[in-house]
Amino acid sequence: MSKEEVIKKIHKFVKGKDHPMMDDPEILRDPYRTLIGCLLSLRTKDETSLKVSIELFKKARNFKELNKMSLKELEKRIRSVNYYKTKAKRIKDVVKVILKDYNGKVPNDFNELMKLKGVGEKTAAVCMLYGFGVDSYIPVDVNVHRIVNRLGWFKSKSFSESMYKLMDTIDRKYWKWINNDFVIFGKNICVPISPFCSKCVVSKNCKKVGVNKRR
Numbered sequence: 001m002s003k004e005e006v007i008k009k010i011h012k013f014v015k016g017k018d019h020p021m022m023d024d025p026e027i028l029r030d031p032y033r034t035l036i037g038c039l040l041s042l043r044t045k046d047e048t049s050l051k052v053s054i055e056l057f058k059k060a061r062n063f064k065e066l067n068k069m070s071l072k073e074l075e076k077r078i079r080s081v082n083y084y085k086t087k088a089k090r091i092k093d094v095v096k097v098i099l100k101d102y103n104g105k106v107p108n109d110f111n112e113l114m115k116l117k118g119v120g121e122k123t124a125a126v127c128m129l130y131g132f133g134v135d136s137y138i139p140v141d142v143n144v145h146r147i148v149n150r151l152g153w154f155k156s157k158s159f160s161e162s163m164y165k166l167m168d169t170i171d172r173k174y175w176k177w178i179n180n181d182f183v184i185f186g187k188n189i190c191v192p193i194s195p196f197c198s199k200c201v202v203s204k205n206c207k208k209v210g211v212n213k214r215r
């Protein structure tokens, strides 16, 4: 079975299942919210960062309002996310750069996004796909990275390597599905420890690389 057929099977399987972050209209389709939400979500559970993001966006609806918020207040508002002090400082820095260099608007360009401190390939790709609706990159998080390696598609050492390998080998028309579908699949079936291989729709096409214990 080709990689595209595996993607189609997973797409069909996850249809109707919720993605904790991406299904939320509060975060989606607004580059400001997508960028700040993504910075808050790094190394934090989606459910926690989503809650914090929604509360924060009630107080700061755009970069100008976020800029007015003191560092102390921002720290207080986001303290449930991991590394909140580092994140608060980073967010303040990013806000200043966006106001100064980008006229208060998130740049609609992957390479410009990557110039912002603390923004890596994953965050830039998330902004492009979910904030601007541009499917020119594939956001790869821990779930996508784990699944493509377990399937035996690649032996990649980083999220970024997985992203570029996916972009090199997968037909462009499937790019927009991969992040959303694999995140849901990774939370429900191909979980980090003891994945549910017996219930998996692509089990026959999976090399199960590195999977010792399965259910």
Ligand code: SF4
Residues within 6 Å of the ligand: 147, 150, 151, 189, 190, 191, 195, 196, 197, 200, 201, 202, 203, 204, 206, 207, 208, 209, 211, 214
């Ligand atoms: S067979 Fe197991 S390891 Fe492979 S994708 Fe399915 S759940 Fe993951």
